Amino acid sequence: MQTAARTAWRWRLLAADLAMSFMWVWSSVLNKVFVHRVLGYGAHQLDGEIVRYAVSIANMFFFAFLGNATGGGYNPLSILGSAIAGDFSNFVFIVGARIPAQIVGSIYGVRLILNTFDGIGRGPRLNVDVAKGALTEGMLTFAISSISMMLNRKVSDSFFMKTWISSLSKLTLHILGSDLTGGCMNPASVLGWAFANGEHITKEHLVVYWLAPMEAVLLASWVSKLMFPTKMDSDRARRKDEDGNDDGLEGKHGKLS
Numbered sequence: 001m002q003t004a005a006r007t008a009w010r011w012r013l014l015a016a017d018l019a020m021s022f023m024w025v026w027s028s029v030l031n032k033v034f035v036h037r038v039l040g041y042g043a044h045q046l047d048g049e050i051v052r053y054a055v056s057i058a059n060m061f062f063f064a065f066l067g068n069a070t071g072g073g074y075n076p077l078s079i080l081g082s083a084i085a086g087d088f089s090n091f092v093f094i095v096g097a098r099i100p101a102q103i104v105g106s107i108y109g110v111r112l113i114l115n116t117f118d119g120i121g122r123g124p125r126l127n128v129d130v131a132k133g134a135l136t137e138g139m140l141t142f143a144i145s146s147i148s149m150m151l152n153r154k155v156s157d158s159f160f161m162k163t164w165i166s167s168l169s170k171l172t173l174h175i176l177g178s179d180l181t182g183g184c185m186n187p188a189s190v191l192g193w194a195f196a197n198g199e200h201i202t203k204e205h206l207v208v209y210w211l212a213p214m215e216a217v218l219l220a221s222w223v224s225k226l227m228f229p230t231k232m233d234s235d236r237a238r239r240k241d242e243d244g245n246d247d248g249l250e251g252k253h254g255k256l257s
Contacts, residue, residue: 007128009071010082010093012079014101016072021105024063024074025192029113029120053171068159075186076102077213081149081221099188114196123193124182129206136180138212140173144185145220153228187213200245 031052035041041048063074073079076099083094113120126133147169151162170185178182184190190209194200 003144008057010173012099013071014096016066016070017074017098018068018105020063020070020072020074021102021188022109022194024186025061025106025109026113028058028189029117032058033117033166036180040226044141050169051105056171057167060170064159064166070117073186074100074102074105076188077145077185077217078148080214080217084218084221088140088204102188105189106188107195109195110192124184124190124209126181126204127206128180130207132202133181133208134212136177136207137185138181138216140177140181141185141213141216142220144170144173153224184209185213
């Protein structure tokens with residue numbers, strides 16, 4: 001019975017991942033369409049930028065609510081940490097099923113966007129060399145991952161405060177990196193646009209938008225455990241120390257009876 005319930009829950013997670021990834025790539029495009037085509041603001045016009053950023057924050061609140069309600073996600077980086085921290089079956093499920101579902105949702109979302117709107121653009125562009133691009137995406141991802149992990153450990157009981165800080169942080173980091181790499185911090189979303197443009201297997205795409213951010217997430221997870229240990233982390237470390245001390249006593253005095 002538990003196996004059937006777990007299987008059903010996993011199928012719901014995959015459906016939520018696919019749908020949210022599809023919706024996420026659409027949300028950024030609809031935001032631009034609303035600001036520039038509906039409201040008529042020009043590119044880089046201050047009033048238009050303020051409206052666009054306000055809509056972006058509201059959009060991130062909406063997706064945070066969806067994530068809490070369904071358990072799904074739209075960014076492989078946000079679930080990579082749990083894949084590493086969990087057991088092997090959880091790792092296989094996330095890497096082998098959830099991340100591909102997010103990629104598929106992004107690809108079909110972008111494909112529908114290009115079939116719906118004319119001249120909508122080509123998605124994020126790398127405007128620097130590979131090394132600088134990888135460093136930029138890695139630093140941005142490390143920053144937002146560290147902030148998110150800190151919030152999960154310290155402000156986990158306040159949905160509004162956690163989402164508000166996270167949304168402002170994502171928006172700030174996106175603006176900082178937009179002229180260099182697009183400031184994406186979302187490999188699935190970038191892959192959707194890269195696949196549509198035939199650039200999804202290039203070295204630039206794989207190194208800048210996949211390898212560097214994933215390494216940054218792993219580093220952020222390690223640093224977060226050191227700086228903001230949870231009670232579970234502390235208990236695990238204490239048990240490890242106790243086991244080490246017991247082994248040392250056995251080695252020196254023989255096994256205790």
